[in-house]
Amino acid sequence: MLVLRNVNSFYGRSQALHDLNFDAPEGQIVAILGRNGVGKTTLLRTIIGLTDRTEGRIDLSGVEIGSMPTFARARAGIAYVPQGRMIIPDFSIRENILMGGFAASGQRRIPEIVAELFPYLMENLERPGGVLSGGQQQQLAIARALACDPKILLMDEPTEGIQPNIVHQIEDCIIRLNTELGLTILLVEQNVDFAKRAASTFAMIENGTTVSAGKIEDLTDEIVSRHMAI
Template sequence: MLKLDKVNSFYGRSHALHDLSLSIPKGQITAIVGRNGTGKTTLLKTIMGLTVKSTGAIDLDGTDLSAQPTFRRARAGIAYVPQGRQIIPDFTVRENILMGGFASTSGRQVPALVGALFPYLTENMERPGGLLSGGQQQQLAIARALAANPQILLLDEPTEGIQPNIVEDIQNIIIRLNRDEGLSIVLVEQNVAFARRAGHHFAMLEKGRAVAAGPIDSLTDELIHQHIAV
């Protein structure tokens, strides 16, 4: 279980998260919802240790990670699939996947799971990542995260800016990774329908604070109307 306790996070002078406390249960999908600019991406970056400064406790199965540098958090089993995917354009598909393997404790290799989930990638291992379409790059970013052999996957708007015919594929893969592989997933998602379909729990952010959290059933239309819908 990943527990955040009174986490504050900063970018330079701007205070992006305020006293955020949150529990991410093991083996489940926790959806993070909220408007643009409410701190969802910052929350994931803070868990990874990629913001300029943060305070508070970030506890993974009894170990406090808040003082650890980013690479130790990755090696502790947290993998990050960022917004915009951030694959390396002049690395081949294989090199991009293997890059994730630096966080793995069991050696650097392309996991068998990648072959099962993403046949396109296994057929195009030597292609430069930059030549892939948005959807393929998203698959690649997920494959890179899987190469770390993680316990927890942080996904930042995994279906944003992707051609519609691939969106559902990626959504199903996310659900499958949780259901079949037992991965805990933190899913930042603007698409409430998918958050409801995939999530077991949710947390609603507004202005860097958690304004609601609980089992996904309690993510009511009323809550959404109040905090997301304009």
């Protein structure tokens, strides 16, 4: 579904990705793994068009999107749940969710799946996003992305900094989005156990390029130790 070939990505004059190749099969969760600072977040930002410059080819369902602006990539079916959530604190829960749909397609509706996944949000639609806990804000960021009606969901460490009692809820939500909605999910994750539980394939990133990739069953302890141990 999503294919990157020989992709280089830049912030100003600084090159962050180096001839990176990456494949995300349709309908699967792809775990993107690696140490901090190796280019995992930049990979997601490159796909959605948030770096300063890219080279190489990015195809979504056979259509080259690397030259498209970010809004066009969103309208093509890509949604992004960024690290740190980046909800708008003064907007209500309702406004934050609707903003996702408006940005992608101009639609102003809350998807039915949001009520199933996150009943607390639906019961508190007029509360400001800024008063929510970290876990509730992450739920809101996911709901905002779902309002885009995406084909592919980019998720950057969705359980980072979240209270333990909500971590499992977020993990189960990610798996449900894949199994029940058929969403293709690119999941940047440091928790290898969760990655092995959720994903079908993986890509290990180091120094801005893919150094190992394959089926999740092929993610051995040796690969993890070589590329993720500190």
